[in-house]
Amino acid sequence: MALVIVGCGWIARRHATAARRLRMPVIFASRQLARARAYAQEFGGVAAYGDYGEALRDPRARAALICTPHDRHVADVLAALAAGRHVLIEKPIARTLEEADRMIGAAAGAGRVLMVAENFHFMPAFRRVRRLIDGGALGALRELHLVARGFRRHVGWRCEPGAGGGALIDGGIHYAHNLRWWGGEVQRVFALRPPQTLEAMAGEDAVDVLAELEGGAVGVLANSLAAPGLPRFQWSSVTGTRGTCFADNRGRLVIVRGEGGLRFRLFRRDTRGHEAMLKAFDHAMTMGRADEMDGDAGRRDLAVVLAAYRSIAERRPVEPAC
Numbered sequence: 001m002a003l004v005i006v007g008c009g010w011i012a013r014r015h016a017t018a019a020r021r022l023r024m025p026v027i028f029a030s031r032q033l034a035r036a037r038a039y040a041q042e043f044g045g046v047a048a049y050g051d052y053g054e055a056l057r058d059p060r061a062r063a064a065l066i067c068t069p070h071d072r073h074v075a076d077v078l079a080a081l082a083a084g085r086h087v088l089i090e091k092p093i094a095r096t097l098e099e100a101d102r103m104i105g106a107a108a109g110a111g112r113v114l115m116v117a118e119n120f121h122f123m124p125a126f127r128r129v130r131r132l133i134d135g136g137a138l139g140a141l142r143e144l145h146l147v148a149r150g151f152r153r154h155v156g157w158r159c160e161p162g163a164g165g166g167a168l169i170d171g172g173i174h175y176a177h178n179l180r181w182w183g184g185e186v187q188r189v190f191a192l193r194p195p196q197t198l199e200a201m202a203g204e205d206a207v208d209v210l211a212e213l214e215g216g217a218v219g220v221l222a223n224s225l226a227a228p229g230l231p232r233f234q235w236s237s238v239t240g241t242r243g244t245c246f247a248d249n250r251g252r253l254v255i256v257r258g259e260g261g262l263r264f265r266l267f268r269r270d271t272r273g274h275e276a277m278l279k280a281f282d283h284a285m286t287m288g289r290a291d292e293m294d295g296d297a298g299r300r301d302l303a304v305v306l307a308a309y310r311s312i313a314e315r316r317p318v319e320p321a322c
Helices: 010-021 033-043 052-056 070-082 097-110 124-134 173-183 274-287 295-314
Strands: 002-006 026-029 047-049 061-066 086-090 114-117 141-149 186-192 206-213 218-224 233-240 243-248 253-258 261-266
Touching: 002 010, 002 052, 002 070, 010 026, 010 033, 010 274, 026 033, 026 052, 033 047, 047 052, 052 061, 052 070, 061 070, 061 274, 070 086, 070 097, 086 097, 086 274, 097 114, 097 295, 114 274, 114 295, 124 173, 124 233, 124 243, 124 253, 141 173, 141 206, 173 186, 173 206, 173 218, 173 233, 173 295, 186 295, 206 295
Parallel strands: 002 026, 002 061, 026 047, 061 086, 086 114, 141 218
Antiparallel strands: 141 233, 186 206, 206 218, 233 243, 243 253, 253 261
16 A cells, blocks of 8 residues: 655655655655656656646555645645545644644544654654653753754745745744653743845744743744854753753754763664654554644644744734644
């Protein structure tokens, strides 16, 4: 049974690479048939379509991996569910909570799995950080600092108004997820947006978020695509009463310094977590439910991002919507 990759853009390449390593059959679908055929040839796909609906109706299809722009997510997910397919949807799950709720409700009504492709949740290095927290190695949490800054000009749909391509809702939602996953649910956020540098972007090119987390810990999220001279500086740190953990956001290194001295671990395989994520999706389809990164988890990540946007607009702290 094959996985239909809907949308043959940049992120589809990472998913296709992971699927090939796992020997998972893939059907490619693009609004440009030539692109779908090129991906099928490159990654050993079993079929290629220039129409999403035709691909979803292929009798070999078991599930769909939605890799289309944010403003197409709700329509493409509903179409996949209507075709009887399980769905793995690229983050963010949607542009609004209302759209997310439509997807979650439709998946429940269809008896199909809806899972969000939040690969940070499956990165071996970041799962190591979670185990350190759960095991008490850092003690009671005090601070989380998540920094992803650099310079990157966007082109294509991210420059179109309404497509949902701002820095925070796009790449920054990874770090909103880590705030929740590592530090507990976000209680309040206060966010500020620096002056725009990348004028072609329809959304913000940088944002800074201060978050109050469950249990009283404080989170700081700094996400920017508009930092000239900074070559994608990306790192995270978690500080507790017994020590501090440092993680490279590309998933290659975790360092812990505390009561037990200095420890570090290197990661070389599946550092971005895409293979582990596809394995988890396959398990979810077999079991009939997603134990991790289900639709509700993606909705909660989105709620943090939307609260930050409200905070920027209203210039005050905001609680994420339930």
